[in-house]
Amino acid sequence: MWKQPAPANSSFNDYNTFPLPQTQRGQSSHAHGPVGHTQQPLVTGTSVLGLKFDKGVMIAADNLASYGSLARFRDIQRLHPLGKHTLLGVAGDMSDFQWLKKELDALLREEDALALSDSHPSLSPKNIYELLSNLFYARRSKMNPVWNAVLVGGWDKVKEESFLAYVDLLGTTYTAPTLATGFGAHLAQPLLREAFEAKAGINGDGPLLTQEEAEKVLDDSMKVLFYRDARSINKYQIATITAEGVSISDSKSSDTYWKFAEGLRGYGAQTQ
């Protein structure tokens, strides 16, 4: 009864996540029934932003996991480090994200164990991204998608350059110096591109943003998202990945300004 029509032209959108219980009444239910597929996301995270700067790459995401339009879990970390030089920023279904964390952490543990007794190279950001891409594409091909959009940020130790790439539930992959998922692709990506191109030029061959500049752009973008994305919260973290490794900031808030709202007319009950 709460179902809203699926938006045209999109198979997945972070915001059509109404929690409809999908139990099949009147049919015999087995304890070990058919394999359950994620047919729709339930508890979801909204936009993730990514931006390259002169010494590495930054990824930002807020701390909210929504249950439909309910701001259900307000202290969820959606940035997940993998090893010393890779980090995931995850939007979409949070239970799929938890499963993904578990699988990848297990893999990395195995790799670490191998590295103890051998000169075993650690997984590069590229390796992890390739693995994720193959996983997401394989799962979508089984009609059992991992319902997420993921930004992979990292530092490639061999090439000595930053890494930033996107993969989603369809197995669609791409890289760019600035990336954003979900609503961020509409609201923040233009701001990120504008800031990036202002210094680096349209071919990206000029100087990149400094760490301070990059953080400022992300702060501004997260503020815009908080103002306009109804599934966001004013509490977010920024991860910075450089040659030195991964560091994830404490949660922080934007300074917001609402005074103008009192002067607004036309959105609700007003006497005058």
Added chain:
Amino acid sequence: MALYSQPPMSYTQEPTTAPVEHRFNPYSDNGGSILAIAGKDFSVIAGDTRQSEGYSIQTRYARKVWQLNDKAVLATNGFAADGTNFVKRVKQRLEWYEHAHHKPMGLKSIARMIQTMLYGKRFFPYYVYNILGGIEEDGTGAVYSFDPVGSYEREACRGAGAAQSLIQPFLDNQIYFKNQQPEAGSEKFVPGNLPLSTVLSLVVDSFTSATERHIEVGDGLEIYVVMQKGRSADDLLDEKKLAPGLKVEELGALGEGEGERTFLVRQSLKRD
């Protein structure tokens, strides 16, 4: 009018209250366009580098044209995730073939292989339009075009993708000389004999025009040129004969190198 009005509901169908099924859609359309033109002793395969979904540009550089071996280049267009994964499988099959037969697969064999690989997924198709270009075993330039489920034919030219409807009529006119008549007393038009410089200009004009009129085309242009063994590359490498803005690089032989040469010509396209 009553005579023609709808019969009462009870005669036809009871109104149903079944919930609207929201099924996962495993496909997407990532825009862009590709084209290929065969010459007498060369073949040209081109594609733009924009990847988009709906009105959003995902990245300004994503590859759609892939060098398979020293005499074959494949362009893919449609659903990008299917495209990259299809090319990956084609490359793997080509490698297996080399291990088994100690020679690279010929162009017409690659074409037939692609048809079986596409038809093999007839009931869950790769949502990809493929154009294969290269040098045939007899040394002639060739173009093969495919539909998503494997129907294919050899042609002198083919455009595909978002701007197919803009590009193909232009090529029909310029390559097949459709709606043109030779002057009285002059020789008949024979398709497939145009010089490389003319073909390159046609490719560039096709894409600059498509960029003007189609929102999903733009950002960058990659043109692969495959040349028959022994053919002089002076007409491509001479800076003075090349249109301004084009950058040429020779791609080294992928295998043993039997004499065919592949060049990559790049140009930027408008980004709006």
